[in-house]
Amino acid sequence: EAQVTQNPRYLITVTGKKLTVTCSQNMNHEYMSWYRQDPGLGLRQIYYSMNVEVTDKGDVPEGYKVSRKEKRNFPLILESPSPNQTSLYFCASSSDRGASEQYFGPGTRLTVT
């Protein structure tokens, strides 16, 4: 089954404790992206990757890191999480050029206390 998977689905952590949210797709897509979704603000892009070893900032990259060492994986790293990073996070991938027609993962609900 073609899908984007994320882990963990739910995470409660404390300020400053480094964490990684994994994202994997089995569709051989070149483009992958991370978004956060907050009430009233919609989905905002954090980082994206056009291909292996090619990543770039989206609209809200502060406090986040990413890496793309393999085509299928695109982890999101929070080196020192803060309460304002409490949000719902989605990973997405696309086979088309760039950000068109993306498939989304199930989401990761992160709470930072």
Next chain:
Amino acid sequence: QKEVEQNSGPLSVPEGAIASLNCTYSDRVSQSFFWYRQYSGKSPELIMSIYSNGDKEDGRFTAQLNKASQYVSLLIRDSQPSDSATYLCAVIGSGGYNKLIFGAGTRLAVHP
């Protein structure tokens, strides 16, 4: 001004009616437009894409694009309770094909 604007709703329509969802965007050079559906607690799902002026129909869904007015809409015919969800408008603009800008979404409620 937000780059992509939608009325937050809720838009309430009776079962069987036409639901009309609207979206405006600020970037005149935007070329690609998308509608995603998001059920409560779930991830967004692409339901329509439109790239040129006019109408595009897919089953009960019709997307309409008017670039001169910087306006894109989604019509849902014969609305069903299962259509109750938040509908997100998304646009690829002058930031390039790598960036998809989302509106905050319109919540649709279809009542029996």
